[in-house]
Amino acid sequence: MSRTSVIPFGPQHAAFLEPFHLKLQVEEEVVVGAEMSFGYNHRGMEYAMAQDFKRTQFLCERVCGICSFHHSSAYVQTMERLFGIEAPERAKLVRMIMMEAQRLTSHLLALGHIAETVGYENMFMQFFREREEVMTLVNRISGGRVHYSMNAIGGIRKDVTYEGLKDIGETMDRLEPRLLDLRSIVRKDRTLRKRLIGVGVLSKEAAFDWCTVGPTSRGSGLPHDIRLTGFDGYGVNGVKFRPIYYDEGDCYARTMVRMDEVIQSVDLIRQGINLMRDGPFLNAVKGNPPAADAYGRVEAPRGELMYWVRGKNEVQLDRIKLRTPALVNVPAVSAMIKGARVADVGPITVSVDPCICCTDR
Amino acid sequence: MSAAEIDLRKKLERMSLKSPRPRLIDVIAADRRDGTYDLIYVFHHEGAIVDHRYVVNEDDDITSIADLYAGALCMEREIIDMYGLKFNGVTGGFLLDPSSPKNPLRQPRKEVAKDV
Numbered sequence: 001m002s003r004t005s006v007i008p009f010g011p012q013h014a015a016f017l018e019p020f021h022l023k024l025q026v027e028e029e030v031v032v033g034a035e036m037s038f039g040y041n042h043r044g045m046e047y048a049m050a051q052d053f054k055r056t057q058f059l060c061e062r063v064c065g066i067c068s069f070h071h072s073s074a075y076v077q078t079m080e081r082l083f084g085i086e087a088p089e090r091a092k093l094v095r096m097i098m099m100e101a102q103r104l105t106s107h108l109l110a111l112g113h114i115a116e117t118v119g120y121e122n123m124f125m126q127f128f129r130e131r132e133e134v135m136t137l138v139n140r141i142s143g144g145r146v147h148y149s150m151n152a153i154g155g156i157r158k159d160v161t162y163e164g165l166k167d168i169g170e171t172m173d174r175l176e177p178r179l180l181d182l183r184s185i186v187r188k189d190r191t192l193r194k195r196l197i198g199v200g201v202l203s204k205e206a207a208f209d210w211c212t213v214g215p216t217s218r219g220s221g222l223p224h225d226i227r228l229t230g231f232d233g234y235g236v237n238g239v240k241f242r243p244i245y246y247d248e249g250d251c252y253a254r255t256m257v258r259m260d261e262v263i264q265s266v267d268l269i270r271q272g273i274n275l276m277r278d279g280p281f282l283n284a285v286k287g288n289p290p291a292a293d294a295y296g297r298v299e300a301p302r303g304e305l306m307y308w309v310r311g312k313n314e315v316q317l318d319r320i321k322l323r324t325p326a327l328v329n330v331p332a333v334s335a336m337i338k339g340a341r342v343a344d345v346g347p348i349t350v351s352v353d354p355c356i357c358c359t360d361r
Numbered sequence: 362m363s364a365a366e367i368d369l370r371k372k373l374e375r376m377s378l379k380s381p382r383p384r385l386i387d388v389i390a391a392d393r394r395d396g397t398y399d400l401i402y403v404f405h406h407e408g409a410i411v412d413h414r415y416v417v418n419e420d421d422d423i424t425s426i427a428d429l430y431a432g433a434l435c436m437e438r439e440i441i442d443m444y445g446l447k448f449n450g451v452t453g454g455f456l457l458d459p460s461s462p463k464n465p466l467r468q469p470r471k472e473v474a475k476d477v
Contacts, residue, residue: 037454038456039455039456039457042456042457046443046466047465208384209431210431211384211385211386211430211431211432211433212432229408295410297410306386306387306403308387308389308401310391318391319392321391323386327435328432328435331431331432331434332431335431360456361456
């Protein structure tokens with residue numbers, strides 16, 4: 001009979017970009033149990049964001065540096081529902097284009113990270129080279145690489161010019177063949193397939209039970225995507241969209257969902273540019289949020305991001321609650337790593353694209 | 362198990378009978394500033410948000426739904442940290458450690474009119 005040992009994994013670990021702690025119970029090389037602890041990045045964001053609803057549209061971008069625009073889009077969408085107004089069509093399309101651009105940066109980071117975690121440095125550098133192209137593009141459009149600060153309650157703060165849209169289209173034209181090349185490498189590469197196929201399997205039932213969202217749930221065969229139901233910029237404006245999902249539930253399936261979604265984002269950005277028409281881009285709001293509550297959801301790169309806001313006729317909000325995708329995806333890692341080898345714990349954890357800033361808030 | 366929890370479980374069973382099982386999005390708590398708290402269970406059901414709202418006292422023993430949805434455990438642990446509510450069989454310490462401020466999201470109680 002083998003003896004159970006405890007191995008600490010994190011909070012500082014080469015495989016993690018942010019701090020969280022796994023206490024692994026292992027028998028020889030096999031993980032038989034795990035405890036997770038969080039809170040290393042807790043900043044009290046929900047308290048701070050309730051202090052002034054106008055400042056919150058900037059503060060909410062600081063929850064996470066990788067899906068910052070999704071946070072501000074979810075917040076302004078919730079506030080628009082609370083105020084009973086709707087953003088103009090042009091603003092919705094600009095939000096959609098910028099959200100898909102940020103999905104590109106996030107997914108390319110996650111793909112590079114998984115390649116690096118399995119020791120494939122060259123692949124990591126290739127993903128980051130393409131990511132840099134998108135980072136410089138969003139910098140040219142919004143003036144910021146990480147925080148775009150383009151959203152406002154009722155629309156967008158600054159419009160995208162004709163030249164800007166042309167720039168986005170040309171960048172997508174340059175990027176697409178290179179991304180297709182990378183996808184064919186990920187599909188065929190022996191190293192990635194050997195390290196990721198059959199590793200960290202999360203069944204469809206377990207994915208549902210753990211309430212997982214985004215590529216983590218779509219990699220387990222659940223075709224749930226808020227872009228079909230939640231955000232106004234999709235579907236209603238004639239944007240063609242179908243969620244991408246794989247049934248296998250392993251690390252490779254989650255990686256392939258992201259890889260395919262990168263190509264899909266290029267297509268969605270092009271659709272957004274084609275649908276763009278001249279018109280207003282901001283319906284300004286007056287007064288304080290009413291004493292009512294509202295939900296807002298967007299599909300962030302890691303999955304469904306939900307905001308719930310309750311106003312009280314003051315500048316201060318009564319309560320703001322964020323349900324980030326990482327809050328449900330990261331705990332599901334404890335189900336994925338049972339039965340895995342210690343050497344696979346890094347890739348399994350990275351395969352859910354853990355964002356501890358979002359988890360801890 | 363309180364009446365609210367029995368009601369929630371019955372509602373969930375009824376929702377599951379009609380169509381695929383509802384997906385839990387979040388469990389939200391909010392201070393009502395009178396010693397009671399809103400407890401909101403938010404689900405995605407048939408393409409839309411469905412929520413079930415209950416009012417609980419700070420001393421109530423609330424039945425955990427982590428046996429129905431494993432993902433609910435972290436949400437309940439966070440509520441314990443932030444508001445000091447009690448869920449049966451669940452301990453806090455999700456985001457805050459023992460030396461952190463207690464119940465940081467509890468708000469000051471409403472001012473009650475005093476006799477002059």
